[in-house]
Amino acid sequence: MKLHQINSSNLSNSLVFYRSLFNKMPQVITPYYIQFHLPNFQLEINEKPSSTDEDSPVLHLEIDDQMELEAISKRMSRFKSLASFQGNCEVVDKSIGLTDPDGTKWIIGDTASTTSFDKCYVSLSI
Numbered sequence: 064m065k066l067h068q069i070n071s072s073n074l075s076n077s078l079v080f081y082r083s084l085f086n087k088m089p090q091v092i093t094p095y096y097i098q099f100h101l102p103n104f105q106l107e108i109n110e111k112p113s114s115t116d117e118d119s120p121v122l123h124l125e126i127d128d129q130m131e132l133e134a135i136s137k138r139m140s141r142f143k144s145l146a147s148f149q150g151n152c153e154v155v156d157k158s159i160g161l162t163d164p165d166g167t168k169w170i171i172g173d174t175a176s177t178t179s180f181d182k183c184y185v186s187l188s189i
Contacts, residue, residue: 067105069107069122069167074095081108084139121168121169123170132172159171
């Protein structure tokens with residue numbers, strides 16, 4: 064199991080975003096980082112301002128179950144009560160493109176397919 068590490072300019076915003084995405088609380092919460100342990104992967108989010116020079120990484124979360132993918136889509140579309148939600152976040156070609164508050168791009172679902180990130184974009188900058 065691989066540990067993925069990303070940076071966050073605001074851990075509170077990232078906690079809300081990723082808790083909604085994964086539908087679970089992180090296993091580790093500290094003032095400096097949070098960790099989610101999923102069956103096939105681990106994610107560590109460190110509080111560190113994002114550099115504008117860096118290219119945002121693209122991470123992949125394989126979801127084979129169409130019902131689970133649709134549940135993720137519904138959870139993220141309800142996010143508008145917490146943040147500004149743009150786009151319709153529909154499932155396209157068995158995958159969803161998401162962008163977290165710090166610009167990290169995710170392909171959720173069939174990670175072999177091409178995903179349009181403008182289909183589902185969540186912005187927490189208020």
